[in-house]
Each structure stands twice: as C-alpha cells, then as structure tokens.
Amino acid sequence: MNPRPPPPEAGSTSIGQLLRRAFGWVVALVFLMGVAGLVATVPPFLAISTPLNDLLRTRSTSGVVRTLLFDGQQGLDGYLLTGQETDRASYLTARQDYPAAEAALRAVTIDSTRTLVETLATEAARWWALADQQIDSMPRAQPSSAEIAREREQFARVESAYRALDLRLVQQISEINRINNVLNAVALAMLAVTTALAGGFALRIGNAATRRITSPLAQVLEAVARLGRGEREVRVTLAGAPTEIEAVAAAVNTAAGEGDRERRTFDAFQEHSAAVRHHLSRGEAVAAAAQVLGDLLGADHVVIRLAPDPDGEFEPEIWSAAEATGDPTPLAGTPVDWDASQPGKAVVRDVQQAPPGPMTAALHAAAARRVIEVTFGEGGTATGQLTVVREPGRGTWRPYEVHLAGVFAADLARILTHAKLFEQAHELVARTREVDATKTELLWTVSHELRTPLTSVAGYLEVLIDREAGPLNAAQERMLGVIDQNVVRLRRLIEDLLMVSRIEAGRLSLSHHLLDLGALVRTACTEIKPAAHKAELTVTCDVDGSMTIRGDREHLDRMLLQLLANAVKFTRPGGTVTVAARISGPNAVLVVRDTGIGIPAPDMPHLFTRFFRATNAIRQAIPGTGLGLTIVSTVVEQHGGTVTIDSEEGAGTTATIVLPIAGPADDDATSAHRTDMHEYSSA
CATH class of the missing domain: 3.30.565.10 (Histidine kinase-like ATPase, C-terminal domain)
Incomplete structure (x- = not known):
C-alpha cells in the first residue's frame, strides 16, 4: 500500500485562499500605479501635443511646396536643355499643383512662421513668373544667358527662403521635444517612486505567501527529484500543509508506486521478450509468448490464435494460471473473421456490456470480467489475435498494462514473421541442396554415359577416315570431316561437364x-x-x-x-x-x-x-x-x-x-x- 499523508488540520488555509488575497492586493497596486501614471503623463502630453502637431503639419506641407518647386525647376532646366515635351509636361504639372500646395501651407502655418511663409510665397511667385516666360518662349526662341541667370538667382532666393522656414520649424520642434523630455523625466520619476513602493509592498505579500506555500512544496519537489534520480522508495509525508499540496503529495506517492510497478513490469518484459525472440519455431514462440504475457500481467488466461497461412493452420495456444477457475477452451475455439480483421492497438472489452454472441458466451465461460484484445500483424494483414483474461475481483487493467500487451503483440508479430522466414529459408536450403546434389550426380552420370558411346563412334570414325574399311570419295571425306569436328566438339563438352561435376563434388x-x-x-x-x-x-x-x-x-x-x-x-x-x-x-x-x-x-x-x-x-x-x-x-x-x-x-x-x-x-x-x-x- 502507498503511504498517504494525514488529513488536513481544522482551520487550515488552502492555496487558493492565499493566492486570492495576494492577487487582490496586487490588483489594487496595479490600479494605483495606472492612476499615478495617467496623472503623471496625460497633462504634459496634452500641453505639448497640439503645438507639436501644428509644427509637424506645417513642416510636412512646406516639404510638399519645396518638392513642387524643385520638380518645376528640373522640368524647366530639362526643357531648356533638350527641348523634350516630357520635361515641359513635368514643369506644367508642378506649376499646376503649386497654388493648391501654397494655399495648404498658408492654412496650416502658425503665427511664429507666418512671415517666413509669406516670404517663401513671394519669392516663389517671382520665380514662377520668370520660368513661365522662358517656357512660353520655347521653342521659337531660346532664352538668353542673362535671362537664365536671373531665373537661377531667383530660384536660389526661393531655396534660401525655404531653408529659413525649415530652420525655424526645426528649432521650435526641438524646443517642444526638450520640454517633453523634461516632463517625461518627471513622470518617470513619479512612476519609479510609485513602482518602488508597490514593489516593496508586493514583495512583502509574496514573502508571506511563500512561507505558507513553498516550504511544504519544496518537500514535494525534493521527493519528485529523488524519484527522478532513481530512488524508487522515496515517498512524501507532510503535516499542516495547505490542502492542495497535501493532495499533490498523495498523488506523487500514488504515481511513484505505479511508476515503480510499471518499471518492474517493463524490465521483466524486455528480459522475457528477448527470450521469446530466440525461438525459431512459430509454435515454440507462441507458447513462450503466452506464458510470458500471463506472468507479466498477472492474468488468469491468455489465448493466442493465429490466422491460417499457406503452410497450414495452427492450433490456438492457451495458457492458464494455476489458481484460475474459468475454462478458456471455448474462447480458443471461437472463429475469427480474419479477412475483416486489421492490426491495431490493444483495447479493453467489458464482458458485461458486450452484446450477446459466441464470443461473449466464450468469455463468460472463461469467467472473464474485463479482457484485453489486440489483433496483431505486419503490413496491414492480420496474422493473429491475442486475448488476455482477468477474472472478477482481480482489479481493472492499468493503462500501461494495456499498452504493454499491445507492444508485446506487435513484437510477437515480428517474431512470428522472422520464424516463418527462417522455416521457409531452412526448407529452401534443404531443397536447394537436394536439387544441387541431384544435378551434380546427373551431370556426372550423363557425362560418363555419353563418354562410352562417343569413344566407340570416334574409333569407328578413325577407321573410316584411315580407309581401313575401304576407299572414300571426296564427298564422303567431307562428310566424315564434319562428323569428326562435331565428335571433337562433343568430347570437349563432355570433358567440361565432367570437370564441372568434379569441381562441385569436391573431386x-x-x-x-x-x-x-x-x-x-x-x-x-x-x-x-x-x-x-x-x-x-x-x-x-x-x-x-x-x-x-x-x-x-x-x-x-x-x-x-x-x-x-x-x-x-x-x-x-x-x-x-x-x-x-x-x-x-x-x-x-x-x-x-x-x-x-x-x-x-x-x-x-x-x-x-x-x-x-x-x-x-x-x-x-x-x-x-x-x-x-x-x-x-x-x-x-x-x-x-x-x-x-x-x-x-x-x-x-x-x-x-x-x-x-x-x-x-x-x-x-x-x-x-x-x-x-x-x-x-x-x-
């Protein structure tokens, strides 16, 4: 049994209550800091935002005026230089857009820069007049050098007026920014003071909560750390801790006990699974697997049924614990629709909720309450079905036990595949050796059987060629020559076959x-x-x-x-x-x-x-x-x-x-x- 912590003392405070109090004070502090921040920042911002926005609008609008003046000047210079209509069109576009831009600048300018704006407008009007004269004279007559010089001097005065206006705007913007920085520094100082006060108060709240929570929680964490280092016997014992931490300690103790049991089970699984892999016969592998799984899971019955294959059908494998009372034989004989079965995860079946049928009746005969079923196989084809039975009163299946049954079934599928391949390879090797021996013997026998009559043919052929049996005409000599060549060829073939047979036979x-x-x-x-x-x-x-x-x-x-x-x-x-x-x-x-x-x-x-x-x-x-x-x-x-x-x-x-x-x-x-x-x- 796992040790459980003592019940909480009367009047103990929960972590939720402590945290609600702490968070209430923190929320109040945050609210006060927000109010202080608004008081420190909103009035200065309102005081400087309006003039700063006016200055920024004035400068932005003056930039538009400057851009149009420069576009007009570049269009004029390009037209005077090349006479291209595109340059003249660029000038006329800038000339057309300028009055609206100048009016917009007059509308947004502030009192401190109004004189400079008027100066810029006057100088720009004079330049536009000179430029219009030069544009209108083209292409009939090229403006004189003196006219071009006057135009450029006037544009220089326009640039000087714009720079004076922009300098004034920049100076006033810089002054407002300086004032804004001072106000921000004051606001930040106020915020820093209020933050420091709130932080100190929050720190006191945190320390108080820490003393009530972290001390017992540290004991729980230490126990968890020791469990993580492999000290499996460690358990948590607390007194007077908050109720939630006592519940966590109880959960840690329960999980430690389950984890210890799970580790021992999986260690045994690895050891016994390796032993099952050593079996190269499918029948022996299935028998060993049933016994291993029954011992590991504390089952009452284990039934393994294999799907039929071309090598024949296998009898179901049944394992039963010594104290088991049910009869798993009907379960082993229940037919399985292998065509409709697919390999999948292990599932737990509640026999009391199962619909009536042959399988349910067989499970009742085995005195089953809850069973683990898993269909196993490889490549999407079912090769077998595993059923693990636990009788009533033995407890429910734990998740790791169900998972272990699925892993074991998948491992068994691979073991059976390897065993089948080994059996087939062993049979193939035996057949190959038999065929090879038969072929070698055939080569040896045929070669010897051909050699004897060929010797007789060669002897009689030599008698004919030597004319010992009588004279030969030319046609007969040619035919005997062809026969002689083929006899020689056949003799060499026989000698090659004999030599190959000697090589293969080791002779x-x-x-x-x-x-x-x-x-x-x-x-x-x-x-x-x-x-x-x-x-x-x-x-x-x-x-x-x-x-x-x-x-x-x-x-x-x-x-x-x-x-x-x-x-x-x-x-x-x-x-x-x-x-x-x-x-x-x-x-x-x-x-x-x-x-x-x-x-x-x-x-x-x-x-x-x-x-x-x-x-x-x-x-x-x-x-x-x-x-x-x-x-x-x-x-x-x-x-x-x-x-x-x-x-x-x-x-x-x-x-x-x-x-x-x-x-x-x-x-x-x-x-x-x-x-x-x-x-x-x-x-």
Missing part, C-alpha cells in the same frame, strides 16, 4: 609438378592457330623465356585452350588475338587480348557463374555452354593464382591470369619424380 584432383608455363603457352598458341586461320584471325604469341611454376599440366592446358578458344570464338573475321606471358616480381602474368564483340557491362559480375552466357553472345547465336570461364577460374584459383576480365562491348576483351612462380626451395631433381594428388572442393 577435382591436381598433381603438382614443376612446369614451364612459357612452353605451355606456346603449345596452346600452336594448337589454336588452325581454328584461328579458319576464322580468318591473326594470333600473336609473345612469351618471355622460361617461367617455372608448380602445377597440373593437364588442367593448365585445358585452362589455356579454354581462354584461347573463347578469344577466337568471339572475334569477328579480320580481328586479332594477342597472347603475352611475362614474369612480374614473384608471379607469372599471362594476358590474352582479343578484338572481339566484348562483354556488356551488366554481364561482367556474372562471368564466372556456371552456365552463364553474355547477352550479346546469345543474341548473335554464338554456340557455347557457359562453362569455360568457370573452369578457368577454378583451375587458376586451385593453383594459387587470380584471374580478372576487362571488357568493353564492341571493343574486345582482355583476360589477365597471375600465377605464382616456383621458389628456390623447389628442386627439379626431387620434384620431377613427385606427384602430389589433392582434392579440392568447389568452396
């Missing part, structure tokens, strides 16, 4: 001998030249002397012939195939470059994948199996080397093979009689 055997890579390269070039000649290609071979490596002659020969055969096959007539071998540091580097059709950039990452063929080779119907580079890369890797392919579609392909050369420790005399047989797996 590829290599013998390690000291070999001259340069001699192997020259031999391969010689063997490929007939095919290159037939394809109208030029083959060049550049080998740097002797390059001793340790390896298997048969497999290296096959690798070299695969590379050269690819270069010849994918190069158009008239092209070239260049073979170069050299020593670079501790390695022997072999480069095969052709000017063939090249390889599209998107196909480059897949070149060493078995049975893969470039898209342009397929489009051009160039025969092949897609096994050549797979064999090449495997042989090179098993010899401790690397192979890289650089190509540009339409420009050719370059294959670079790097193999380690034999070190000083390799001895010809001993190694010539040694054959090390190793088996390598495709991994």
Whole structure:
C-alpha cells in the first residue's frame, strides 16, 4: 500500500485562499500605479501635443511646396536643355499643383512662421513668373544667358527662403521635444517612486505567501527529484500543509508506486521478450509468448490464435494460471473473421456490456470480467489475435498494462514473421541442396554415359577416315570431316561437364609438378592457330623465356585452350588475338587480348557463374555452354593464382591470369619424380 499523508488540520488555509488575497492586493497596486501614471503623463502630453502637431503639419506641407518647386525647376532646366515635351509636361504639372500646395501651407502655418511663409510665397511667385516666360518662349526662341541667370538667382532666393522656414520649424520642434523630455523625466520619476513602493509592498505579500506555500512544496519537489534520480522508495509525508499540496503529495506517492510497478513490469518484459525472440519455431514462440504475457500481467488466461497461412493452420495456444477457475477452451475455439480483421492497438472489452454472441458466451465461460484484445500483424494483414483474461475481483487493467500487451503483440508479430522466414529459408536450403546434389550426380552420370558411346563412334570414325574399311570419295571425306569436328566438339563438352561435376563434388584432383608455363603457352598458341586461320584471325604469341611454376599440366592446358578458344570464338573475321606471358616480381602474368564483340557491362559480375552466357553472345547465336570461364577460374584459383576480365562491348576483351612462380626451395631433381594428388572442393 502507498503511504498517504494525514488529513488536513481544522482551520487550515488552502492555496487558493492565499493566492486570492495576494492577487487582490496586487490588483489594487496595479490600479494605483495606472492612476499615478495617467496623472503623471496625460497633462504634459496634452500641453505639448497640439503645438507639436501644428509644427509637424506645417513642416510636412512646406516639404510638399519645396518638392513642387524643385520638380518645376528640373522640368524647366530639362526643357531648356533638350527641348523634350516630357520635361515641359513635368514643369506644367508642378506649376499646376503649386497654388493648391501654397494655399495648404498658408492654412496650416502658425503665427511664429507666418512671415517666413509669406516670404517663401513671394519669392516663389517671382520665380514662377520668370520660368513661365522662358517656357512660353520655347521653342521659337531660346532664352538668353542673362535671362537664365536671373531665373537661377531667383530660384536660389526661393531655396534660401525655404531653408529659413525649415530652420525655424526645426528649432521650435526641438524646443517642444526638450520640454517633453523634461516632463517625461518627471513622470518617470513619479512612476519609479510609485513602482518602488508597490514593489516593496508586493514583495512583502509574496514573502508571506511563500512561507505558507513553498516550504511544504519544496518537500514535494525534493521527493519528485529523488524519484527522478532513481530512488524508487522515496515517498512524501507532510503535516499542516495547505490542502492542495497535501493532495499533490498523495498523488506523487500514488504515481511513484505505479511508476515503480510499471518499471518492474517493463524490465521483466524486455528480459522475457528477448527470450521469446530466440525461438525459431512459430509454435515454440507462441507458447513462450503466452506464458510470458500471463506472468507479466498477472492474468488468469491468455489465448493466442493465429490466422491460417499457406503452410497450414495452427492450433490456438492457451495458457492458464494455476489458481484460475474459468475454462478458456471455448474462447480458443471461437472463429475469427480474419479477412475483416486489421492490426491495431490493444483495447479493453467489458464482458458485461458486450452484446450477446459466441464470443461473449466464450468469455463468460472463461469467467472473464474485463479482457484485453489486440489483433496483431505486419503490413496491414492480420496474422493473429491475442486475448488476455482477468477474472472478477482481480482489479481493472492499468493503462500501461494495456499498452504493454499491445507492444508485446506487435513484437510477437515480428517474431512470428522472422520464424516463418527462417522455416521457409531452412526448407529452401534443404531443397536447394537436394536439387544441387541431384544435378551434380546427373551431370556426372550423363557425362560418363555419353563418354562410352562417343569413344566407340570416334574409333569407328578413325577407321573410316584411315580407309581401313575401304576407299572414300571426296564427298564422303567431307562428310566424315564434319562428323569428326562435331565428335571433337562433343568430347570437349563432355570433358567440361565432367570437370564441372568434379569441381562441385569436391573431386577435382591436381598433381603438382614443376612446369614451364612459357612452353605451355606456346603449345596452346600452336594448337589454336588452325581454328584461328579458319576464322580468318591473326594470333600473336609473345612469351618471355622460361617461367617455372608448380602445377597440373593437364588442367593448365585445358585452362589455356579454354581462354584461347573463347578469344577466337568471339572475334569477328579480320580481328586479332594477342597472347603475352611475362614474369612480374614473384608471379607469372599471362594476358590474352582479343578484338572481339566484348562483354556488356551488366554481364561482367556474372562471368564466372556456371552456365552463364553474355547477352550479346546469345543474341548473335554464338554456340557455347557457359562453362569455360568457370573452369578457368577454378583451375587458376586451385593453383594459387587470380584471374580478372576487362571488357568493353564492341571493343574486345582482355583476360589477365597471375600465377605464382616456383621458389628456390623447389628442386627439379626431387620434384620431377613427385606427384602430389589433392582434392579440392568447389568452396
């Protein structure tokens, strides 16, 4: 039970009463300060506002007069200089607007500046007369220099009269502002005094309220701070405090107890949820989830029903506490409209207010009073429904318990998705391994089965070609030649299939001998030249002397012939195939470059994948199996080397093979009689 503060003493004052008294005095002080401010500021403002406004209006109106005079003068000068009608129009506009502006200035002027205004008007009238004469004489006759000089002298007198008027106005405005500043200073001083007095009185009111409120409130704040620092056992105990603060203390104690219980529940939730995630079977995950949720929430029953999926239907999972009395079995068997269900938040259902139906009857059978229900799933599709039952007399569901059930259900949806994916992946891996093993065995069997009859065909073909069975005419010789070529092609295909099957089965055997890579390269070039000649290609071979490596002659020969055969096959007539071998540091580097059709950039990452063929080779119907580079890369890797392919579609392909050369420790005399047989797996 949470500790509760003692009841308030008789005659204790509430915070509301204290604040009402304090605010009443503050309002009275504010009212008095406002009255004092009005008394201090309104009379001075009224005393100076009228003359100041008259001066400002006079100066503003005189500015309009000055602007029109200057517009007229600029229009006159422009017209005399250029003769443009736009300048004459500007002058006439200013001349037309000036009388009204002068009348407005006379109307607003004050007595102290009336003489200066009359002087300005007289000088302006004289200037307008001279200007009108010059405007009227144009364009018939240009005014003389003397006339222009008189006009400009007169305009200078106009400017002097305006400056005298403006100076007088500025002086009088400055004087009024000075008086206003003095009056403002006096008013501010009065306000400062009244404010200081009011502030002192308000401070005394605040101190009195503080002594009655802040001391017990500080105890509450200290307890809240300690709770925030993790001291979960702290509670507030007050005596004689205002009733509101005692109520706050009680609320803090209640919240501390609930928060402590909530933290413990969520800590346990994190621990048990992590344990549920370790289950990779959906059935085990659901069973563990039901038990965890029942223990965490203190439930009587937990029922989890999963929606059917292509893998089949799952039996509902039922968990019941040892002391539970109801029967949740009917609830587990109640059908769910999965098509209409959508994943959402956890909700609390009051069984007594539920409408009659199969679900309500099942809840009554489980002795349920209030239940938490949540439909969970991912991607907007419901995958299951969770129902947590608490029997009457066990208390209502707290908000954090409802929230925890929703979080747990969402977590369970992700766990079930991962478990399903794991089950599917496990099944897929098993099927893939089975298919791969069957395919490898099929390749091995078919290759061997084809090899035996092909040997017989090749033997009888050799007998016919050698004329041991009788003479041949020219047509028969050509036909036998075609058969011989296809037998050779089929034999190579079978050998490739056998080698791939050995690689995948881990039965590829290599013998390690000291070999001259340069001699192997020259031999391969010689063997490929007939095919290159037939394809109208030029083959060049550049080998740097002797390059001793340790390896298997048969497999290296096959690798070299695969590379050269690819270069010849994918190069158009008239092209070239260049073979170069050299020593670079501790390695022997072999480069095969052709000017063939090249390889599209998107196909480059897949070149060493078995049975893969470039898209342009397929489009051009160039025969092949897609096994050549797979064999090449495997042989090179098993010899401790690397192979890289650089190509540009339409420009050719370059294959670079790097193999380690034999070190000083390799001895010809001993190694010539040694054959090390190793088996390598495709991994």
